[in-house]
Amino acid sequence: MACMAAGAEAAPLLFRRRLAPSPVAARRRLLVSCRARRRGLRTAAELPRKSTSNDKHHNRVNMQRDEASVSSDKERQEKYGDENGISNLQLEDLIQMIQNTEKNIMLLNQARLQALEHVETVLKEKEDLQRKLKILETRLSETDARLKLSAEGQFGTEINDSLPVLELDDIKEENMLLKDDIQFLKTMLIEVAETENSIFTLEKERALLDASLRELESRFIDAQADMLKSDPRQYDAWWEKVENLGDLLETATNKVENAAMVLGRNHDLEDKVDKLEASLAEANISKFSCYFVDLLQEKIKSVEERFQVCNHEMHSQIELYENSIAEFHDILSKLVEETEKRSLEHSASSMPSELWSRISLLIDGWLLEKRISYNDANTLREMVRKRDSCLREAYLSCRGMKDREIVDNFLKITLPGTSSGLHIIHIAAEMAPVAKVGGLADVISGLGKALQKKGHLVEIILPKYDCMQNDQVNNLKVLDVVVQSYFEGNLFNNKIWTGTVEGLPVYFIEPQHPAKFFWRAQYYGEHDDFKRFAYFSRAALELLYQSQKKIDIIHCHDWQTAFVAPLYWEAYANLGFNSARICFTCHNFEYQGAAPAQDLACCGLDVQQLDREDRMRDNSHGRINVVKGAIVYSNIVTTVSPTYALEVRSEGGRGLQDSLKLHSRKFVGILNGIDTDTWNPSTDRHLKVQYNANDLQGKAANKAALRKQLNLSSTNASQPLVGCITRLVPQKGVHLIRHAIYKTAELGGQFVLLGSSPVPHIQREFEGIADHFQNNNNIRLLLKYDDSLSHWIYAASDMFIVPSMFEPCGLTQMIAMRYGSVPIVRKTGGLNDSVFDFDDETIPKELRNGFTFVHPDEKALSGAMERAFNYYNRKPEVWKQLVQKDMRIDFSWASSASQYEDIYQRAVARARAAA
Numbered sequence: 001m002a003c004m005a006a007g008a009e010a011a012p013l014l015f016r017r018r019l020a021p022s023p024v025a026a027r028r029r030l031l032v033s034c035r036a037r038r039r040g041l042r043t044a045a046e047l048p049r050k051s052t053s054n055d056k057h058h059n060r061v062n063m064q065r066d067e068a069s070v071s072s073d074k075e076r077q078e079k080y081g082d083e084n085g086i087s088n089l090q091l092e093d094l095i096q097m098i099q100n101t102e103k104n105i106m107l108l109n110q111a112r113l114q115a116l117e118h119v120e121t122v123l124k125e126k127e128d129l130q131r132k133l134k135i136l137e138t139r140l141s142e143t144d145a146r147l148k149l150s151a152e153g154q155f156g157t158e159i160n161d162s163l164p165v166l167e168l169d170d171i172k173e174e175n176m177l178l179k180d181d182i183q184f185l186k187t188m189l190i191e192v193a194e195t196e197n198s199i200f201t202l203e204k205e206r207a208l209l210d211a212s213l214r215e216l217e218s219r220f221i222d223a224q225a226d227m228l229k230s231d232p233r234q235y236d237a238w239w240e241k242v243e244n245l246g247d248l249l250e251t252a253t254n255k256v257e258n259a260a261m262v263l264g265r266n267h268d269l270e271d272k273v274d275k276l277e278a279s280l281a282e283a284n285i286s287k288f289s290c291y292f293v294d295l296l297q298e299k300i301k302s303v304e305e306r307f308q309v310c311n312h313e314m315h316s317q318i319e320l321y322e323n324s325i326a327e328f329h330d331i332l333s334k335l336v337e338e339t340e341k342r343s344l345e346h347s348a349s350s351m352p353s354e355l356w357s358r359i360s361l362l363i364d365g366w367l368l369e370k371r372i373s374y375n376d377a378n379t380l381r382e383m384v385r386k387r388d389s390c391l392r393e394a395y396l397s398c399r400g401m402k403d404r405e406i407v408d409n410f411l412k413i414t415l416p417g418t419s420s421g422l423h424i425i426h427i428a429a430e431m432a433p434v435a436k437v438g439g440l441a442d443v444i445s446g447l448g449k450a451l452q453k454k455g456h457l458v459e460i461i462l463p464k465y466d467c468m469q470n471d472q473v474n475n476l477k478v479l480d481v482v483v484q485s486y487f488e489g490n491l492f493n494n495k496i497w498t499g500t501v502e503g504l505p506v507y508f509i510e511p512q513h514p515a516k517f518f519w520r521a522q523y524y525g526e527h528d529d530f531k532r533f534a535y536f537s538r539a540a541l542e543l544l545y546q547s548q549k550k551i552d553i554i555h556c557h558d559w560q561t562a563f564v565a566p567l568y569w570e571a572y573a574n575l576g577f578n579s580a581r582i583c584f585t586c587h588n589f590e591y592q593g594a595a596p597a598q599d600l601a602c603c604g605l606d607v608q609q610l611d612r613e614d615r616m617r618d619n620s621h622g623r624i625n626v627v628k629g630a631i632v633y634s635n636i637v638t639t640v641s642p643t644y645a646l647e648v649r650s651e652g653g654r655g656l657q658d659s660l661k662l663h664s665r666k667f668v669g670i671l672n673g674i675d676t677d678t679w680n681p682s683t684d685r686h687l688k689v690q691y692n693a694n695d696l697q698g699k700a701a702n703k704a705a706l707r708k709q710l711n712l713s714s715t716n717a718s719q720p721l722v723g724c725i726t727r728l729v730p731q732k733g734v735h736l737i738r739h740a741i742y743k744t745a746e747l748g749g750q751f752v753l754l755g756s757s758p759v760p761h762i763q764r765e766f767e768g769i770a771d772h773f774q775n776n777n778n779i780r781l782l783l784k785y786d787d788s789l790s791h792w793i794y795a796a797s798d799m800f801i802v803p804s805m806f807e808p809c810g811l812t813q814m815i816a817m818r819y820g821s822v823p824i825v826r827k828t829g830g831l832n833d834s835v836f837d838f839d840d841e842t843i844p845k846e847l848r849n850g851f852t853f854v855h856p857d858e859k860a861l862s863g864a865m866e867r868a869f870n871y872y873n874r875k876p877e878v879w880k881q882l883v884q885k886d887m888r889i890d891f892s893w894a895s896s897a898s899q900y901e902d903i904y905q906r907a908v909a910r911a912r913a914a915a
């Protein structure tokens with residue numbers, strides 16, 4: 001038995017599974033099965049079965065085993081390449097089969113011998129038992145016979161005599177024992193019969209094994225023959241290889257066993273893990289309940305927040321509703337007023353004499369009461385005589401007024417320029433959005449619209465550029481007239497186009513000059529800019545002169561149209577075209593239109609007359625200066641902010657400070673406004689989502705959309721985004737803009753620059769920076785002009801950088817504030833008049849709206865940025881309030897336009913008085 005067990009133990013698994021006929025072998029099989037199960041291997045009898053939790057371990061072992069065999073296969077294949085026509089794999093199988101078969105044969109023989117020994121022993125035992133049984137049966141029958149005799153009586157005495165009572169009892173007892181023995185023997189016999197059956201089964205299995213043995217032997221012989229046939233010389237070598245393979249197999253088996261051991265340990269570990277998981281689950285249940293409470297609290301919080309938002313929304317709806325009711329009442333009362341007015345008007349026109357008589361009587365009464373002067377009474381009587389509509393309107397608007405107010409109302413219309421609005425003409429090189437390069441364009445449309453709203457007749461004259469945005473002009477058409485204008489000794493035809501831009505009437509002049517002045521695919525930067533705009537200025541005046549308009553104000557802007565002032569007074573006033581007063585606004589004293597003196601003659605100006613220190617001579621020898629000419633020849637000179645007006649009286653004047661000082665009585669600085677219709681986040685069609693100061697969610701949505709669009713990181717919604725939209729010229733502090741990019745990266749923010757440069761080396765420098773950051777997900781430089789994108793950047797940014805070296809006014813900081821982007825600016829020019837430091841306690845709190853720095857260096861800029869980032873990161877509530885405050889600041893043109901209106905009227909009044 002020990003030998004068999006040892007053999008079975010050493011045999012390969014394949015064989016061990018087949019050897020199982022005897023009870024011993026059955027036990028062995030059970031043992032093998034258990035071991036196999038322990039190792040995660042399935043016995044044949046167990047296949048197929050339901051997968052259990054251990055399957056994954058089993059599979060892992062099988063995989064390892066397969067890997068072992070695959071690796072040995074591989075090794076084999078590498079070692080013993082196909083040289084003889086038999087595939088290495090077949091050969092391998094064959095060798096393994098032979099090896100197994102040999103082992104099987106050996107073990108089978110051992111098993112057979114042991115089985116035969118066992119059979120002999122069992123047969124011997126059987127014979128002994130049968131003999132014993134026979135003896136016992138004989139003795140039993142004897143005893144039975146004796147008992148029978150005594151029971152029949154004839155042998156009673158004999159029994160009683162011959163057998164004592166004691167013996168009888170003994171016999172009885174012995175009988176009982178015999179019966180027991182018989183019973184035991186019968187059981188033994190049954191067992192023997194069973195053993196016989198197993199022997200029979202064993203024999204049968206032996207026969208089967210014999211048959212398979214024979215078959216294997218014959219295959220073995222065939223294989224040997226094959227091998228010898230194929231390459232007899234290698235036969236010995238193959239055996240060696242077969243032995244090696246056996247070793248390899250054993251190693252693999254050992255590995256599998258080790259793996260099974262490890263698996264067993266894993267199993268234990270798994271049990272432990274299971275237990276731990278169970279306790280973890282328990283722990284989680286309690287944790288979950290905490291988490292659940294947290295979740296609930298969070299939900300409650302979010303519900304509360306939503307409730308607040310709803311509440312807020314509801315309130316704003318109510319507010320809106322109330323506003324619309326108020327508006328409705330307004331409209332209603334206006335309608336009522338209008339109807340009353342109309343009926344009165346109707347009665348006035350149906351009874352004109354009655355109306356005019358009443359007004360006459362009023363005037364006479366005021367004169368007698370000495371409430372008005374004789375002159376004023378005469379002016380008013382004259383108006384009555386002419387049935388002046390202004391007088392009628394003044395009378396109609398007096399309903400419900402007190403006597404004093406009515407008198408003032410009438411007197412107002414006697415003042416020059418107030419009875420009807422002024423007729424104002426802007427002559428400029430830019431206008432938004434049709435022809436925009438910078439802030440000048442915004443001023444022309446913004447101021448123009450604001451003045452128009454105030455009841456003035458405003459018209460604009462622009463060059464007809466080939467590159468202008470024709471689609472921004474309504475009803476663009478060429479007039480059926482030709483306006484001729486002077487240039488370099490000749491008259492040239494000009495085509496006149498008309499159309500409306502932003503509701504303003506615009507004239508576009510298209511010169512029919514061979515130089516194609518405005519057919520250059522760009523607004524500025526041409527070698528003959530001086531001549532281009534000299535031509536345009538002259539043609540514009542010619543258009544006005546030929547149209548015989550009675551103009552009150554001609555407002556020209558920057559050096560490009562500064563020619564208008566000397567031209568008007570030197571060339572046209574003498575022709576009787578002199579009703580207008582000239583207003584010149586310098587938007588930037590850096591550009592003065594200086595040129596060789598003789599160039600001035602091109603537009604018909606007398607160089608000799610003008611090339612004088614007190615007129616148009618420039619500081620540099622032999623040159624004239626057009627801006628200086630405009631300062632000298634205009635009735636009103638303005639610049640675009642009070643601080644810049646101060647600055648240009650000294651260094652900032654770039655050589656014109658003396659002229660400005662000399663003409664300081666007509667020089668004023670008026671802060672630009674912004675066009676709040678164009679720059680309005682609640683209606684801006686360029687934005688992804690519109691928003692307002694009360695609801696900043698849209699701002700966040702624009703920020704998210706812009707980040708996505710520009711491929712910037714969106715992981716942290718509250719990561720601050722710094723914007724910068726500018727012409728990249730030295731004035732704008734390009735070195736500080738560059739520093740702001742790196743500083744933003746250092747402070748953990750994101751930076752978006754939109755800008756382009758007319759200066760080649762600056763453009764190249766920024767292209768380099770753009771390339772450097774092209775794969776950075778926090779910095780993006782967009783080196784182009786893009787109006788639509790500019791709106792989006794204002795809306796998306798949290799902060800806005802304007803680190804200018806000097807800044808006449810600057811619009812971007814105001815637009816930024818309107819869109820809720822807090823400005824970080826250098827305290828200069830218009831920036832100083834519109835941005836007030838949040839931490840500056842010398843400034844009233846309600847005015848503080850951004851972050852400023854004074855010195856034009858990196859340290860100062862860094863300081864302002866750090867302060868802004870600190871508020872943004874550490875005090876989000878304070879920041880939000882600042883954003884909302886900035887959005888509510890009124891940067892509209894309303895107040896600036898009033899200041900312009902005021903200086904226009906004063907100039908016109910002076911002119912009328914002089915006349």
Ligand SMILES: Nc1ncnc2c1ncn2[C@@H]1O[C@H](COP(=O)(O)OP(=O)(O)O)[C@@H](O)[C@H]1O
Nearest residue numbers: 438439726754755784785786787790810811812
């Ligand atoms: N690259 C650009 N793309 C779109 N708009 C721009 C660009 N650069 C500047 N702008 C716009 O031009 C105007 C600049 O006005 P301002 O701040 O007065 O500067 P400046 O007139 O000196 O250029 C703003 O309306 C700004 O949005």
